[in-house]
């Protein structure tokens with residue numbers, strides 16, 4: 307059996323289903339380029355029928371990211387498959403990933419169909435998808451809670467209809483390593499046709515076993531794993547890509563498997579995702595957590611000084627973690643800045659570098675030591691724009707005094723003169739948001755807001771991540787500054803600009819359907 311494991315990354319589809327992880331098409335494209343550099347084999351770029359933005363995101367990635375296979379998800383329905391086919395049409399290597407639930411509880415309570423109908427729909431979906439591409443993946447949703455005899459029947463039918471990858475998801479994170487091993491072995495023995503296709507595992511982390519279950523499936527014979535960077539995903543998340551890949555690399559002696567991942571790109575990719583989504587892995591998270599390579603206990607430090615292998619199973623450099631983070635200061639020039647960004651994995655266009663340099667100089671006047679995290683804050687919160695600025699902060703002044711807090715804000719609105727407003731609230735952020743709301747004039751609900759220090763020290767850059775709800779949809783916003791009120795207002799405007807963009811897209815879509823005589 308081939309020992310090469312196909313890494314199927316679903317950060318942009320299942321990962322994006324994490325609460326608060328929604329990304330704009332431009333953000334998704336940036337992640338997709340990073341995943342390409344990381345060396346993943348398949349990028350599941352989205353669920354094209356789920357929204358116009360998802361469709362655009364998948365389409366952009368399909369057009370621009372040429373090396374990996376680009377997959378679009380589709381339920382086993384004609385309209386889903388046609389939409390997914392249109393979204394991946396221009397990919398160098400397009401895949402349609404179609405799924406239907408197979409467990410009794412899903413068939414009876416959710417889909418309200420018989421086993422017979424389920425098999426018929428699976429066949430029809432795969433056959434239709436094959437009209438658009440030779441690369442068709444079929445997933446039996448909730449496979450781990452499906453009767454094994456029925457699962458074999460559905461899988462055989464899907465292969466007969468032309469599926470080239472068969473995925474058996476642990477949709478609700480319910481299985482255990484011994485059980486998933488049994489399921490994969492039973493399928494391999496019972497369905498000889500599986501030898502002609504790629505068998506895949508897709509595990510969720512509800513019991514904290516997603517990675518263990520994925521590895522068990524590989525040991526049983528699966529050769530594709532579906533995973534996400536930092537393990538983000540629906541509920542407790544998906545199997546973490548970095549943990550699976552490093553288990554395969556570090557325990558090659560035991561597993562005898564390989565992947566095409568450039569492991570040194572793991573950290574930069576993880577950081578990029580955290581910066582874009584505002585979701586940071588917990589400090590003790592394996593491989594990518596802040597403390598993953600920190601040794602606190604004296605005995606450990608002593609051992610490490612004598613021989614690193616006493617307490618270290620992998621060299622941090624293998625995953626792109628480098629010892630010294632202190633980089634630049636007030637006197638550093640454009641060249642040093644550009645070189646450091648390059649080391650962090652960012653190739654900046656001239657205009658982007660100019661903007662980053664201006665922000666860098668401002669920051670260097672406020673704080674002495676500029677670390678990698680500061681540079682990442684600059685790049686993600688000021689340099690690379692993902693959405694047009696409908697609203698832009700010109701100036702702000704706040705007075706703090708508990709419930710007497712007061713803000714004077716000057717905001718420039720697209721195609722209009724700047725306006726000055728006075729806001730009130732029970733704290734400086736509330737007062738500033740009150741001012742912004744007066745300019746925007748829509749009903750906006752603040753869903754959550756977190757403030758985090760990007761680096762240690764009193765002069766740290768504060769990063770604000772927040773979510774707002776507008777018109778029943780959620781939008782995330784992020785910004786960074788040494789002044790957290792300034793960061794909060796800019797983050798709020800970032801989210802409002804996304805909402806404004808979505809509103810304008812909605813109007814455009816309505817206009818288009820009116821033009822073609824639609825609703």
Ligand code: KIV
Nearest residue numbers: 405445447448475477
């Ligand atoms: O968890 C799951 O079952 C899925 C499928 C759509 C593959 O995400």
Ligand code: ZN
Nearest residue numbers: 320475477508
């Ligand atoms: Zn899933």
